[in-house]
Amino acid sequence: MRINMRAPVQPTLLKTQITRNHLRFTRQRQEIFKVFVGMARHVTAEEIYREVLKKESRIGLSTIYRTLGLFCRFGLAEARQFGDGHTRYDPVYDKHHHDHLICTQCGEITEFENQHIERLQEQVARRHRFVIRRHKLELYGLCADCHDHGSGKRG
Amino acid sequence: MRINMRAPVQPTLLKTQITRNHLRFTRQRQEIFKVFVGMARHVTAEEIYREVLKKESRIGLSTIYRTLGLFCRFGLAEARQFGDGHTRYDPVYDKHHHDHLICTQCGEITEFENQHIERLQEQVARRHRFVIRRHKLELYGLCADCHDHGSGKRG
DNA sequence: TTATTATTGAAAACGATTTCTATTATCGTT
DNA sequence: AACGATAATAGAAATCGTTTTCAATAATAA
Ligand SMILES: [Mn+2]
Ligand SMILES: [Mn+2]
Ligand SMILES: [Zn+2]
Ligand SMILES: [Zn+2]
Numbered sequence: 001m002r003i004n005m006r007a008p009v010q011p012t013l014l015k016t017q018i019t020r021n022h023l024r025f026t027r028q029r030q031e032i033f034k035v036f037v038g039m040a041r042h043v044t045a046e047e048i049y050r051e052v053l054k055k056e057s058r059i060g061l062s063t064i065y066r067t068l069g070l071f072c073r074f075g076l077a078e079a080r081q082f083g084d085g086h087t088r089y090d091p092v093y094d095k096h097h098h099d100h101l102i103c104t105q106c107g108e109i110t111e112f113e114n115q116h117i118e119r120l121q122e123q124v125a126r127r128h129r130f131v132i133r134r135h136k137l138e139l140y141g142l143c144a145d146c147h148d149h150g151s152g153k154r155g
Numbered sequence: 156m157r158i159n160m161r162a163p164v165q166p167t168l169l170k171t172q173i174t175r176n177h178l179r180f181t182r183q184r185q186e187i188f189k190v191f192v193g194m195a196r197h198v199t200a201e202e203i204y205r206e207v208l209k210k211e212s213r214i215g216l217s218t219i220y221r222t223l224g225l226f227c228r229f230g231l232a233e234a235r236q237f238g239d240g241h242t243r244y245d246p247v248y249d250k251h252h253h254d255h256l257i258c259t260q261c262g263e264i265t266e267f268e269n270q271h272i273e274r275l276q277e278q279v280a281r282r283h284r285f286v287i288r289r290h291k292l293e294l295y296g297l298c299a300d301c302h303d304h305g306s307g308k309r310g
Numbered sequence: 311t312t313a314t315t316a317t318t319g320a321a322a323a324c325g326a327t328t329t330c331t332a333t334t335a336t337c338g339t340t
Numbered sequence: 341a342a343c344g345a346t347a348a349t350a351g352a353a354a355t356c357g358t359t360t361t362c363a364a365t366a367a368t369a370a
Contacts (some may be wrong), residue, residue: 024253062319114275117272135293141289142285181348
């Protein structure tokens with residue numbers, strides 16, 4: 001049995017990126033990162049906003065979006081669209097590349113990785129003389145819970 | 156050498172769906188479908204709008220979006236987000252499921268299908284006791300033109 | 311400290327969707 | 341075929357989630 005399933009996130013992780021890029025270590029960026037690190041995976045900007053507001057009551061929603069965009073450029077987060085009309089932010093500082101299973105009934109998002117698929121993607125690209133920079137594989141359908149006892153947690 | 160690469164689209168294709176669903180065969184729906192069928196693959200609502208305006212000068216952009224949404228529900232089109240901030244509509248009445256290679260330099264979109272990958276997706280789903288309804292695989296990077304002579308057609 | 315910039319929050323703009331009322335396609339009746 | 345009732349649809353305007361613009365503010369370096 002393991003302890004510390006997830007390695008503790010260095011509070012310096014953001015500072016490092018900020019300094020490396022000659023940007024400014026503002027109160028807002030610190031607070032947004034702290035909140036982002038503390039929340040569940042695949043949260044929306046709105047969810048982060050409501051949490052940040054508790055400590056930083058004068059912050060604007062545009063700062064949240066801008067700062068999450070910054071985290072993405074730093075490689076600390078990735079923005080994802082799972083088709084519910086809200087962009088979700090995936091923390092990727094402690095996890096390598098993965099793809100997603102999305103339950104359209106209850107909204108559950110499951111992560112997976114499959115090296116076999118990734119190799120075949122490269123093969124497809126090679127045939128088209130295409131160089132892959134990044135990719136996205138999303139499987140939409142019903143999770144075990146939702147197709148077993150049909151009701152589901154959401155609408 | 157073949158003639159008629161693409162089978163001619165039945166003008167009745169839309170009418171059939173409209174009648175089957177007890178909806179109304181309006182002038183606007185006919186015109187939007189005619190334009191959609193005549194245009195390139197993966198066009199935006201705005202591009203369709205500009206074309207439809209030539210024949211139907213009083214039409215609203217919301218009707219374009221609504222009607223394209225209708226085509227999607229009918230299985231005649233699919234909406235796709237390739238990350239340039241515009242939803243693109245893929246005609247699928249004459250083509251079976253496929254995935255996409257997207258050049259982030261020049262915007263070129265190439266279609267492909269790979270049964271091997273599709274089977275592995277099912278395998279992943281089975282392991283998670285997940286039932287796939289639909290999926291999306293998008294490979295982003297540089298097309299042959301763009302990584303050979305670096306300039307590209309777009310900005 | 312001051313000067314130099316990057317960053318902030320408010321407001322405007324964007325692409326897309328929804329709401330609302332006037333219009334119109336369809337159907338049952340002549 | 342023409343009518344009238346009725347329910348779906350159209351276009352305008354409002355709204356949504358997100359991005360951009362811009363003047364005021366604040367982090368950094370001199
Ligand atoms: Mn994830
Ligand atoms: Mn396509
Ligand atoms: Zn579910
Ligand atoms: Zn290209």
